[in-house]
Amino acid sequence: MNTLLMIYTKFYLLLIGFLIIRGTESTGTCSKKSSEDCASSTSNGNKYSEEANGEFEKYEAIIDAAKREYEPCTDNICKCYNQVISKDLKPFRSGINEESIRNIKSKGTKYQIIDNKLYRENDCLFPARCSGVEHYLLKLLHKVNNTEFILNTRDWPQIFQHHGPHGPVFSFSKTDDYLDIMYPAWAFWEGGPAISLYPKGIGRWDQHRKLLGQVGNETKWNDKMSKAFFRGSRTSSERDALILLSRENPVLVDAQYTKNQAWKSDADTLHAPPAPEVSFEEHCKYKYLFNFRGVAASFRLKHILLCKSLVFHVGNDWIEFFYPFLRPWIHYIPVERDASKEKIKELLEFFENHQDLAQQIANNGYNFIWNNLQLKHVDCYWLNLIKRYTKLLKYKPTLGEGMKEIVGK
Template identity: 50%
Template sequence: MIQDAEQNHKECNNIKNSCFSDVIRRDLSPFKKKGIREEMIVAAKTRGTFYQIIGGKLYREKDCMFPARCAGIEHFLLKVIAWAFWEGGPAISLYPRGLDRWDRHRKLLNKSSSDIPWEKKENKGFFRGSRTSSERDNLVLLSRNKPHLVDAQYTKNQAWKSDEDTLHAAPASEVSLESHCTYKYLFNFRGVAASFRHKHLFLCHSVVFHVGDEWTEFYYYAMKPWIHYIPVSKNADQKELEDLIEFARNNDDLAKKIAYRGRDFIWNNLRMLDITKFWKQLLKSYGKLLTYKPVLKKSLVQIEKKQ
């Protein structure tokens, strides 16, 4: 299976946003025949944050359920018309305002990974995060049973009340993303939405064990299992997790190859320029499918570029 994946894979080169064009075509394909009608927008408003672009200006409903995500989206929308990637993520003590801007953080992580070559990384798995999903439990339990294979512990989140919320153990201290780079195998889980840490982990030059396939971001589809990351079922039990880690430990050359390909994909194809081009192409394609002329809703507030 791994050999087949390698033989059939052709690394994308993001010239003219070619890595992500298929994502736009696929996501908009259901609207090709009949277009996007106003009643569709009305029906969808309860499932997200409502924006309008009118006369080259950006407007949004006053309340945003997840301000950090809105800030990320608005950075690129404002850039294109005059989630994402600019900043965001859950606030923790290490990052009290959420993860830093992507353009800055990618440079810091790239430097950290350069300071720790593959041969000097700890030969074990690693995970730190809060218990937003029980999908993470088996890895934490494996860590307690076989700490030589993986160091996976739960940290507090805003909802933490007792050790019951961290699987009946005292909460661990938070660990910076740069410190993740000291381990060869990094586990990525979804939370209540797409994982903010996903793209960051790859820049460590470590193998990313990506769990599940829900809550995706646009660039996920251009990344291939066993080429850029090691796929893990969201229902994987302790034995399956142990086997995957042991496989990587016993196939060090392959693990290193996957780690470096994953890193190169993110570094080369998720530059700020690439992301801006994606948004521009998406909005142009979306706009062509509208079957009505949007009229500004008076309840919206204008979003202006921060100085």
């Protein structure tokens, strides 16, 4: 009898142990998972809760509405870009006189096109930036009438609409608070941000476009790492939430600060050693990429959209000439510039659980940049901008004193 009782007892204990093990596996605990999988499942542990599902439905509705309202440019993209030129020139539709040019001469570098030759005042604040602009101006000399304009090569726009001198200044980026006339940035050719990976500046968009387009197509969606990625300097505190989220949840986000020109100590990178810079091609290994403005618009956006990764674009104030044709929830995911760590995490978790939507939007962003932002479109924009601007001049420009001729290299 005692022997039979011992057998029953052992059997009972084995059965209980078996049920405990099965229960552990079925509830998704980490006994048989890698630490990374475990952390991922723990961080998303409530993703199927009623509250989470409610948030997910909200995003699905926003995306559906964006699709219904989106009307893509069906014309030649250069004609579509004319809408941006029209808007920027509207404040000057009554005409531009010599006095208005004199009033804003200090806001940039003066250029003239006289008798099919290009001239510039002797001094240029950023020679590489001027050279990047001149590459395009030299190509249109025989297609435009005599003209002159003030071109700003600083990082920020010059003509604040609410006060100060008003006049037609060309700038590469602006917000709605400024009346500057946008032109394609110098960095499409040369003079872009210089970092250790690109010591002469990013430059040569045609080369980056070809390389990143190839990498974006060769890197399959399912082979990308399922985490958000960012590398950049601490230009503004708007980037802090993502950096702090990465430190709390490195499985979900890999975001670190690099050095910038003002870096003095680890305090300038939120009390962590600065991370090394990472090439654009390396960005393409991740499913989710973050874009933040710099001092003005960031040159990064057009590059990372070619990765065929889902781009989270933070803030909507600063634009370049092509931004108005990139639509939130269609080509990228908009993120408020003061978004909290929790809000960013919520967005990432939504797309982690809606991979078809994530890949679809990523492909939309890629297709727009690949098809509509080639160097021939930059040429076309410059030509249309100079022609339409010149028609507004109320006087006939003559070659100014001290102007030097710019010739091709």
